Amino acid sequence: MPGPEESTDQPVSEARLIQARLDKLERLRARGIDPYPARFKPTSDSASARAELDSVESELGEGAKSESLVLAGRMMARRGMGKAAFIDLRDASGTIQLHLRQDVLGDEYELLDDLDLGDFIGAEGPVFRTRRGEPSIEVRSLTLLTKATRPLPDKWSGLRDTEKRFRQRYLDLIANERAMEIARMRADIVASMRRFMHGRGFMEVETPMLVTVPAGASARPFGTHHNALDRDLYLRIATELHLKKLIVGGFDRVCEIGRIFRNEGFDQDHNPEFTTIESYEAYADYNDVMEMVEQMVSTIAMEVTGSMIAPPDEVGGQPIDLTPPWSRLDLREEIKKRSGIDFVECDDIESLSAAMRERDIHVEPGANWGRLLDKVISDHVEPNLIQPAFLVDYPVEMSPLAKRKPGSDGIVERFEGFVGGHELCNAFTELNDPVDQRARFEDQERLRREHDDDEMDRLDEDFLIAVEHGMPPTGGLGLGIDRLAMLISGERSIREVILYPQLRD
RNA sequence: GGUCCGCUAGCUCAAUUGGCAGAGCAACUGACUCUUAAUCAGUAGGUUCUCGGUUCGAGUCCGAGGCGGAUCACCA
Numbered sequence: 388m389p390g391p392e393e394s395t396d397q398p399v400s401e402a403r404l405i406q407a408r409l410d411k412l413e414r415l416r417a418r419g420i421d422p423y424p425a426r427f428k429p430t431s432d433s434a435s436a437r438a439e440l441d442s443v444e445s446e447l448g449e450g451a452k453s454e455s456l457v458l459a460g461r462m463m464a465r466r467g468m469g470k471a472a473f474i475d476l477r478d479a480s481g482t483i484q485l486h487l488r489q490d491v492l493g494d495e496y497e498l499l500d501d502l503d504l505g506d507f508i509g510a511e512g513p514v515f516r517t518r519r520g521e522p523s524i525e526v527r528s529l530t531l532l533t534k535a536t537r538p539l540p541d542k543w544s545g546l547r548d549t550e551k552r553f554r555q556r557y558l559d560l561i562a563n564e565r566a567m568e569i570a571r572m573r574a575d576i577v578a579s580m581r582r583f584m585h586g587r588g589f590m591e592v593e594t595p596m597l598v599t600v601p602a603g604a605s606a607r608p609f610g611t612h613h614n615a616l617d618r619d620l621y622l623r624i625a626t627e628l629h630l631k632k633l634i635v636g637g638f639d640r641v642c643e644i645g646r647i648f649r650n651e652g653f654d655q656d657h658n659p660e661f662t663t664i665e666s667y668e669a670y671a672d673y674n675d676v677m678e679m680v681e682q683m684v685s686t687i688a689m690e691v692t693g694s695m696i697a698p699p700d701e702v703g704g705q706p707i708d709l710t711p712p713w714s715r716l717d718l719r720e721e722i723k724k725r726s727g728i729d730f731v732e733c734d735d736i737e738s739l740s741a742a743m744r745e746r747d748i749h750v751e752p753g754a755n756w757g758r759l760l761d762k763v764i765s766d767h768v769e770p771n772l773i774q775p776a777f778l779v780d781y782p783v784e785m786s787p788l789a790k791r792k793p794g795s796d797g798i799v800e801r802f803e804g805f806v807g808g809h810e811l812c813n814a815f816t817e818l819n820d821p822v823d824q825r826a827r828f829e830d831q832e833r834l835r836r837e838h839d840d841d842e843m844d845r846l847d848e849d850f851l852i853a854v855e856h857g858m859p860p861t862g863g864l865g866l867g868i869d870r871l872a873m874l875i876s877g878e879r880s881i882r883e884v885i886l887y888p889q890l891r892d
Numbered sequence: 893g894g895u896c897c898g899c900u901a902g903c904u905c906a907a908u909u910g911g912c913a914g915a916g917c918a919a920c921u922g923a924c925u926c927u928u929a930a931u932c933a934g935u936a937g938g939u940u941c942u943c944g945g946u947u948c949g950a951g952u953c954c955g956a957g958g959c960g961g962a963u964c965a966c967c968a
Contacts (some may be wrong), residue, residue: 403920473928523926546904605968665901762968
């Protein structure tokens with residue numbers, strides 16, 4: 388973090404802008420005004436004031452004035468005309484104009500000389516409509532609430548520099564209305580999701596982020612160290628195994644909304660820390676989970692935006708219709724249709740690699756079979772799934788935690804949900820056969836060694852012991868909340884839906 | 893990690909072939925009692941991301957680095 392005031396490094400012109408504000412600060416103090424008063428209680432806000440004006444006008448007709456209101460906010464613009472002035476006041480509900488007159492305010496009008504754009508001020512007075520029709524506060528009392536000593540970004544052009552927007556998100560929020568809109572939308576999405584899950588009887592829990600075995604997904608973990616125990620720990624890469632142990636413990640519907648961490652690159656679809664919801668429901672299977680996902684996502688979209696139609700995934704593209712039911716597509720058939728590759732025929736690394744090379748799909752040297760097939764899916768299938776769809780029934784090789792599908796050799800009851808050409812969720816009928824689960828983990832460990840792949844899932848003995856005690860039939864889900872926020876807001880970069888995205892130092 | 897693009901005043905952006913670094917907003921001084929990107933007159937404000945090189949002369953060309961973005965690879 389930079390020091391408090393790096394005046395020696397500061398460009399001269401910026402230092403002069405700051406000094407001008409500090410000079411005003413001193414003048415104010417000299418006049419006995421506290422530039423940082425401890426308390427101020429607004430009785431209204433800009434949106435309520437506008438509503439109040441509509442209400443008194445409908446009652447008393449044009450030229451009506453409300454009772455006196457008290458508002459507080461940031462001064463965003465000023466238009467001075469000598470003995471009168473207009474100020475645009477921004478608060479959390481919007482913006483309203485203040486009208487200040489020297490003959491009304493008397494000595495308090497001089498306060499204006501020492502105010503700057505960006506200062507927080509409080510104003511008291513009735514709301515009225517100017518001759519030009521602008522709802523305005525006729526200010527009878529003006530109070531400085533907080534002096535800002537740095538200048539704001541340009542009031543008209545806003546803040547475009549992406550680096551500054553992400554590193555100093557508060558400036559983005561102040562300068563760009565869209566930034567605030569997205570942040571609100573994301574908060575609404577999470578709130579709506581909680582209502583939905585709680586309404587379905589899910590108990591929301593919190594499980595450890597610091598773990599001794601980073602298991603439950605294929606990903607490279609962040610490592611850390613516990614000093615008192617002198618022991619290496621990892622940041623969780625999934626919440627899956629802890630939640631399933633709660634199903635073993637007897638809860639039949641649990642979920643967790645929380646941050647997980649994957650030590651991988653970041654780009655417009657990936658951030659090293661991101662948020663998921665995972666849920667586990669006893670006596671449900673993956674068909675029940677599919678139904679829940681389409682209900683949940685469409686309900687959230689409706690509650691947050693008032694529509695089940697999400698913006699197109701690209702400029703000029705088709706709007707995305709989230710209305711249930713979503714298509715169920717057999718994975719094997721879909722891969723065949725899109726790439727001509729049949730993974731049942733290409734059942735070893737050599738034949739699959741050969742089929743991929745024929746189609747100019749990059750074959751990563753040393754990759755295992757599941758990883759290769761995943762590459763085929765992400766190259767040829769995923770980009771075509773614009774309207775919401777579930778890809779259903781995955782090969783067991785790439786799904787170590789999913790239950791085998793009865794009567795289908797080598798296939799598990801797993802699905803992934805895709806929207807706008809991106810993966811949204813991953814779910815399965817959970818594997819609860821402890822002998823099979825142990826064998827699957829051992830396969831993963833073997834693949835890790837043979838392919839030198841440190842992203843393979845890890846054997847978690849505590850989890851295996853729990854499953855050996857008996858986990859009822861369970862349907863589980865993992866869904867990316869950042870991706871959901873991108874979908875519903877129509878933003879193409881994950882950085883726009885994360886308030887503080889990862890950047891280089 | 894590869895390739896490409898960008899970085900100029902607090903903010904948004906200009907700068908011709910390598911030839912005096914500019915504008916709008918913000919700031920400062922003054923005028924102005926219904927403006928709303930207020931208006932009018934004036935003033936000031938620069939490590940052109942950093943370091944090195946070529947050149948009489950570099951914002952501009954070359955090399956290295958930093959940060960950001962796009963794309964490819966990787967990361968389900």
